[in-house]
Amino acid sequence: MLETYLINTNFVLLFVICLFYWLSAYDFLPVFFSHQWVLKNIGNSAILLSQIFQAIFLCVRWFTSHHFPLSNLYESLLFLSWLLTLLLFIINQKLKIPSSEFLIGSIIMPIILFINIFALFSLPSELKTSSALVPALQSNWLVMHVTVIILSYAALICGCLFSMAYLVLTRFVSQQEIETNLLTENQANQVLEPLPSSSNNKMQILNQTQIIHKAQPKQFMVVEQLMRLLDNLSYRTLGFGFPLLTIGLLSGSIWANQTWGSYWSWDPKETWALITWFVFAIYLHTRFSKGWNGHKSAVLATFGFFILCFCYLGVNLMGKGLHSYGFLN
Known part of the structure; x- marks a missing residue:
């Protein structure tokens, strides 16, 4: 009962935050406030409140199930949602350009809301109830491997979304x-x-x-400044997520050897995780050695977003392979 109350309250709060950032980004709300910092504090406070609700939910889930809440798709989605709100809060604290937090919030909040909608209304009820771990997951590697992987997914998703927003602004500036x-x-x-x-x-x-x-050119100064910000944020968040993805793959191979007796079995999940790793490795390689930035890097990161989504959801929703436990089949 407490879990349902927390997650439903947080869903309503996320919807309000998403609407708040969209209205602020399109200058509907700033006309009612004489100072931008008032809106900024309202947004950050709402995000912090959402983090608290989600953290309490995860702790309650951990206490009732007697294991870290990352054993199935429902729990991993909500954990991913919490990490995305945490990254959004941290990024907003570091932004120096006035009103840029409204743009960043309007980019990240819709995907957070979509994740919660999918977890709450699309998944079957049997995935939402706490259950004992299957033998393959009864290991200390669960916290190490899955936590790092989901954290890398959160950072990579943010970086890809910034690149997609960059492409949209590029189209806008051209027109x-x-x-x-x-x-x-x-x-x-x-x-x-x-x-x-x-x-x-x-x-x-x-x-x-x-x-x-x-x-x-003065008419495009603000937009070009935001484009440079998005390109820089995309590079930094993808550069943060890629090492985490690497650590996650290495820890997963060690765990697989302990559980199944093989470091790599070319399971569909493992194969697509490797493809995802190569895509973002190419992204960073072209930034470092080829000097790619802006449009070229944004296109590559956008392609990586769809590869990442299929790796995280598509493979699991097919219910095939060694990683199909706790997911749809």
């Missing part, structure tokens, strides 16, 4: 540049047409045209 260039040409033509062809008027025309073209 705005086309419209502004057309507007600038019309303004220049209006300046050029009515004046007679004297030397003084020609100098005046030239100066006015230069002013028009110099003022144009």
Whole structure:
């Protein structure tokens, strides 16, 4: 009963937070507040409250089941949701650009809300009830391996979402540049047409045209600053998640050897985890050695997001392989 109350209350709170960040990002809420820090404190306080609700739920689940709550898809999804809110809270504390936390919150909060919707309304009830661990999971490696893997997933998901938002802003800037260039040409033509062809008027025309073209980039200064922020955040969070994914794969191979007598058995989950590792290894390699950044890296990270989603959900939902326990079949 307590678990249901906590998770339902947190779901409502997450929905409100998501709506809050979307309205703030589109400047619907700031008009009612004279100071941006008021909205920032409201958002951070709500995220902190959600973390507390989720942490209490995980502790209650741990106490009732007598094992760390990561034995099935339901528990891992809610643990992932808690880690994503934690990362969002930490990132918001480090941001230096004014109002950028609203953009970051509007990017991460929808995926957190989607994870909770999927866990609460799509999974069968038998996965939501506490049960004893299967023999394969009765090991101290459960906390080490699964915790590190889910933490790496949270960091990689955040990095991929930032890259996807970067691509959206790139599209927005390109469209705005086309419209502004057309507007600038019309303004220049209006300046050029009515004046007679004297030397003084020609100098005046030239100066006015230069002013028009110099003022144009200022319209995109804020968007370009946010794009650089998203590219940097994507690189940093993916750079944080990749070593964790590596540690998770190594710890999983050691655990597999102790449980099944083999470090690597080419199980579908293991295979797709390796594919995921290679995709983000290529991402970091191209950043370091090839100097890729911006659009190219964002496209590669977006591709990695879909590979990661299939590795985490798709393989498990098929119910095949050695990692199918505690999941749908």
